[in-house]
Amino acid sequence: MTNGSLQHSISSWFPIPEVEELADSKEQHEINEISEENIEPAIPINSSLLEFSQEASQFLNITVQPEQLYDLMRLLKTNDQTHFDYLFCLSGVDFGEELGVVYHLESTIHRHMLVVKVKTSDRENPMLDSVCDIWYTAEFHEREVFDFFGIKFKNHPNLKRLFLTEDWDGFPLRKDYEDTINMIVK
Amino acid sequence: MDSTTKNSNFKTEEYQINMGPQHPATHGVLNLLLTIDGEIIKKVEPDLGYIHRSIEKMCERDSYQQIVHLTDRMDYLSSNINNEAVCLAVENALELEVPERVKVIRTIIGELTRISSHCLWWGVMGMDVGALSTFFYGFRDREMINDIFEETCGARLTMNYNVPGGLMLDIHPNFVKRVKKFVAHFKTKIPEYDRLLTQNVIFQKRTKGVGILTKEDAISFGASGPVARASGYSCDVRKYHPYSALDKVSFKESLKTEGDTFARYQVRIMELWESLSIIEQLIDNIPEGEHRVKTNAVIKLPKGEFYQKVETARGELGVYIISKGTKNPYRLKFRSPGFSNLSLLNHIAVGGKIGDLVAIMATIDLVIPDIDR
Amino acid sequence: MTIDIIINSHLWFAANTAEGSLSILEMVVIALIYLGIFSVAGLFLVLLERRVAAWFQLRVGPNRVGFQGLLQTMADALKLVSKELTGTSKADMFLYNLAPYFVIISSLMALAVLPFTNEFQAFDINIGIFFLIAISSIGVIGVLLGGWSSNNKFALIGAMRSGVQTISYELSVGLSLLTMILLTGTLQLSEIVDVQKDGWLIVQGHIPAIIAFMIFMISGTAETNRAPFDMVEAESELGAGFHTEYSGMKFAYFFLAEFINMFIIAAIAATVFFGAWLSPFGITESIPWLGVFWFLGKTLALVFLMMWFRWTFPRLRVDQLLTLEWKYLLPINLVNIVIMALMVWLNLIIRV
Numbered sequence: 001m002t003n004g005s006l007q008h009s010i011s012s013w014f015p016i017p018e019v020e021e022l023a024d025s026k027e028q029h030e031i032n033e034i035s036e037e038n039i040e041p042a043i044p045i046n047s048s049l050l051e052f053s054q055e056a057s058q059f060l061n062i063t064v065q066p067e068q069l070y071d072l073m074r075l076l077k078t079n080d081q082t083h084f085d086y087l088f089c090l091s092g093v094d095f096g097e098e099l100g101v102v103y104h105l106e107s108t109i110h111r112h113m114l115v116v117k118v119k120t121s122d123r124e125n126p127m128l129d130s131v132c133d134i135w136y137t138a139e140f141h142e143r144e145v146f147d148f149f150g151i152k153f154k155n156h157p158n159l160k161r162l163f164l165t166e167d168w169d170g171f172p173l174r175k176d177y178e179d180t181i182n183m184i185v186k
Numbered sequence: 187m188d189s190t191t192k193n194s195n196f197k198t199e200e201y202q203i204n205m206g207p208q209h210p211a212t213h214g215v216l217n218l219l220l221t222i223d224g225e226i227i228k229k230v231e232p233d234l235g236y237i238h239r240s241i242e243k244m245c246e247r248d249s250y251q252q253i254v255h256l257t258d259r260m261d262y263l264s265s266n267i268n269n270e271a272v273c274l275a276v277e278n279a280l281e282l283e284v285p286e287r288v289k290v291i292r293t294i295i296g297e298l299t300r301i302s303s304h305c306l307w308w309g310v311m312g313m314d315v316g317a318l319s320t321f322f323y324g325f326r327d328r329e330m331i332n333d334i335f336e337e338t339c340g341a342r343l344t345m346n347y348n349v350p351g352g353l354m355l356d357i358h359p360n361f362v363k364r365v366k367k368f369v370a371h372f373k374t375k376i377p378e379y380d381r382l383l384t385q386n387v388i389f390q391k392r393t394k395g396v397g398i399l400t401k402e403d404a405i406s407f408g409a410s411g412p413v414a415r416a417s418g419y420s421c422d423v424r425k426y427h428p429y430s431a432l433d434k435v436s437f438k439e440s441l442k443t444e445g446d447t448f449a450r451y452q453v454r455i456m457e458l459w460e461s462l463s464i465i466e467q468l469i470d471n472i473p474e475g476e477h478r479v480k481t482n483a484v485i486k487l488p489k490g491e492f493y494q495k496v497e498t499a500r501g502e503l504g505v506y507i508i509s510k511g512t513k514n515p516y517r518l519k520f521r522s523p524g525f526s527n528l529s530l531l532n533h534i535a536v537g538g539k540i541g542d543l544v545a546i547m548a549t550i551d552l553v554i555p556d557i558d559r
Numbered sequence: 560m561t562i563d564i565i566i567n568s569h570l571w572f573a574a575n576t577a578e579g580s581l582s583i584l585e586m587v588v589i590a591l592i593y594l595g596i597f598s599v600a601g602l603f604l605v606l607l608e609r610r611v612a613a614w615f616q617l618r619v620g621p622n623r624v625g626f627q628g629l630l631q632t633m634a635d636a637l638k639l640v641s642k643e644l645t646g647t648s649k650a651d652m653f654l655y656n657l658a659p660y661f662v663i664i665s666s667l668m669a670l671a672v673l674p675f676t677n678e679f680q681a682f683d684i685n686i687g688i689f690f691l692i693a694i695s696s697i698g699v700i701g702v703l704l705g706g707w708s709s710n711n712k713f714a715l716i717g718a719m720r721s722g723v724q725t726i727s728y729e730l731s732v733g734l735s736l737l738t739m740i741l742l743t744g745t746l747q748l749s750e751i752v753d754v755q756k757d758g759w760l761i762v763q764g765h766i767p768a769i770i771a772f773m774i775f776m777i778s779g780t781a782e783t784n785r786a787p788f789d790m791v792e793a794e795s796e797l798g799a800g801f802h803t804e805y806s807g808m809k810f811a812y813f814f815l816a817e818f819i820n821m822f823i824i825a826a827i828a829a830t831v832f833f834g835a836w837l838s839p840f841g842i843t844e845s846i847p848w849l850g851v852f853w854f855l856g857k858t859l860a861l862v863f864l865m866m867w868f869r870w871t872f873p874r875l876r877v878d879q880l881l882t883l884e885w886k887y888l889l890p891i892n893l894v895n896i897v898i899m900a901l902m903v904w905l906n907l908i909i910r911v
Contacts, residue, residue, distance in 0.1 A: 055490075056489060056490030056491060086405050088410075088521060089506055091517070094517070111426065135408065136408075137529055144525075163238040183243075184247075201712065225716075225877060312873065317870075318870060319871065323617070386872065388787055388872050388873050388875055389873045391875070391876075391879055541876040
């Protein structure tokens with residue numbers, strides 16, 4: 001499926017509630033802000049809680065809120081038209097002010113690819129849903145993300161540090177990590 | 187065979203042993219915590235991090251030419267292909283068109299690297315199941331490839347021959363002749379490998395029906411490379427997302443459906459034949475041209491995200507670069523094939539015996555620096 | 560000439576010592592001579608193994624120390640003797656120290672009954688074969704003790720596997736030898752060789768004898784824990800199996816015992832199947848002391864065969880090992896005995 005049709009079908013799964021019933025009024029702008037959507041209403045196809053983008057990347061990117069992450073992932077895998085059953089890359093990213101995870105998905109039947117990003121602005125105790133019962137490969141990858149970024153995943157069967165020792169202090173791949181002994185900064 | 191009786195007067199206890207980190211069969215520093223009941227394995231838990239060198243953090247500080255040098259310490263058996271991955275990512279981001287000569291030479295060297303890695307794998311596979319002489323036979327052929335690399339690229343293991351923009355130096359005048367001689371020699375050796383190991387009854391009994399991986403599990407665990415292809419999942423990156431000169435050659439993808447250890451073994455032997463065929467198609471027609479395109483001394487990728495997939499000897503390596511327009515990447519992630527392949531070890535080794543675990547690990551072909559990065 | 564020296568020194572001893580202590584003194588001297596010869600022989604067997612392995616693996620092997628490496632194992636033995644005898648603190652010290660002695664003593668005892676020529680046999684009792692089989696069963700105690708008392712899980716796994724394996728394959732060794740005893744009618748080794756004066760036993764009892772020989776070689780290799788049955792000390796799995804925790808001289812005992820066991824199995828096969836010191840078709844009948852060379856030649860050929868197995872085949876898994884014995888070798892063996900009995904009864908033996 002092309003990116004456009006992917007975007008069309010995925011966005012229909014998460015419509016913004018009550019937006020169709022309201023006229024173009026101030027209340028709509030308020031409701032848009034409450035539902036955490038920050039694209040101007042001038043873009044017609046954006047009637048969903050997800051944020052789509054194709055610039056600066058070779059794949060279709062979806063930015064999703066942490067609350068809808070698990071449902072979106074499950075639908076992406078089980079829906080026959082999208083059928084994203086191959087999670088080939090799960091990376092943690094420190095976006096500067098927020099921490100997040102980037103998922104690269106591929107479908108083994110339709111051979112299309114997709115990128116899903118989720119961000120959380122809580123740097124003290126970031127929590128996200130785990131997808132390891134949808135794709136088994138996520139179990140190890142999420143442990144790695146926890147090890148390096150500190151992002152905890154709910155419902156993960158074995159969330160321990162993977163590479164570093166159990167008593168390591170801090171999360172090395174964050175941008176504000178300081179370690180005068182081990183790091184050489186140019 | 188259920189070895190534990192249900193008689194309550196005869197209780198057996200599970201015990202834990204550490205296989206590793208120094209162990210002849212784990213191909214590197216991997217510690218496996220095995221929970222065993224007699225001879226039956228109940229749980230396998232890998233304990234990683236013994237060779238973690240924080241490559242991803244170093245990449246955030248280094249320039250792109252320096253990053254290429256870090257990649258060949260990851261999976262040191264397919265070092266050329268790792269280098270190619272980063273160079274391709276950078277070149278695609280900069281929209282830099284490399285000459286045809288460069289593409290063809292990169293593919294030839296990549297396939298030679300794949301053959302060299304599989305030779306070593308075959309030797310170690312025999313050694314793990316007990317036929318110790320196969321190690322020397324595999325290395326004998328690998329030495330010929332190492333000599334070719336030494337003459338052209340300057341090093342035997344960590345080559346760094348690919349740079350963003352092309353190759354570091356043009357190929358040696360003897361390269362074509364030596365590669366052809368090697369191909370002719372190796373074609374007589376693969377049947378010898380078959381007679382020694384593949385057709386051996388003891389070997390077949392050790393590997394057939396052991397460690398079965400179904401196709402759905404392979405996809406869900408993110409397996410790639412020969413491990414996934416032996417279960418019937420067609421995932422060769424060289425076919426679906428071709429790079430360098432791979433869209434100009436024709437080769438068959440090695441697929442098997444049984445998903446057991448013997449199928450994984452056979453897939454790799456078939457890959458040896460396919461790699462030889464790719465080299466033969468390309469070696470006589472290397473186009474003339476420049477071996478390198480000039481890039482700036484300081485490479486700055488435009489703002490954005492870039493993902494490049496290549497097929498190493500172990501599976502699909504992915505390079506994911508997030509760049510903010512500066513001379514270092516903002517975040518660089520290596521999706522290593524061994525990492526996902528290791529996660530399925532617990533799933534397929536449970537219920538088997540320790541001897542089976544060794545055979546399974548030999549066919550999954552783990553290189554631990556690839557996993558630990 | 561050597562026999563004359565021995566006879567002369569025998570007479571000299573007899574003339575100079577009291578009655579009862581003569582035989583004891585003789586036995587001690589002979590025992591010491593045997594110990595000396597076979598410790599050195601064990602060392603040379605190790606060197607032979609290393610050269611043969613190197614030949615299979617396209618390399619040269621040790622050839623620097625002494626002429627063609629002949630002094631290599633001397634150097635290794637010197638090193639082993641000078642090593643620190645480590646031991647784990649939690650190991651059961653008495654059993655830990657005792658275990659290697661079981662193994663080496665049972666190996667050396669079996670050497671006493673082998674017939675090198677018709678006069679050169681240390682101990683010719685009338686239950687020769689029975690004695691041999693019984694003695695080689697004692698070695699397994701040493702293995703089990705060594706593995707258990709090391710207080711090491713790997714060693715214990717190795718020892719358990721070895722115990723199971725040895726007990727199972729003793730049956731096949733015994734039964735295949737029994738097949739040949741049906742032809743000779745006696746257990747005494749020198750008489751077995753006498754029977755072979757009209758044709759080696761493997762020729763006399765053609766088909767069942769060949770089957771018995773093959774079963775004997777397979778079970779013999781399994782008895783000595785050599786590849787393809789070396790799950791016990793599978794280097795790529797368990798480190799070193801039951802002798803992981805041993806070092807220095809005690810490790811040397813285990814190591815040496817393995818090679819001497821290999822020699823014994825080959826020697827028994829040479830004696831029972833191939834006529835010990837008899838030359839083929841009696842060509843050197845007139846020079847009796849050449850018998851030693853024939854005996855050693857046949858034994859070393861079979862030792863080479865066992866080494867060939869080791870460096871070519873992968874190893875069998877533990878349950879496949881036991882399946883082979885209990886489900887295949889044992890039934891074949893029993894049927895073979897019946898066939899041989901029928902042959903002897905119907906007098907279908909080939910006499911050369």
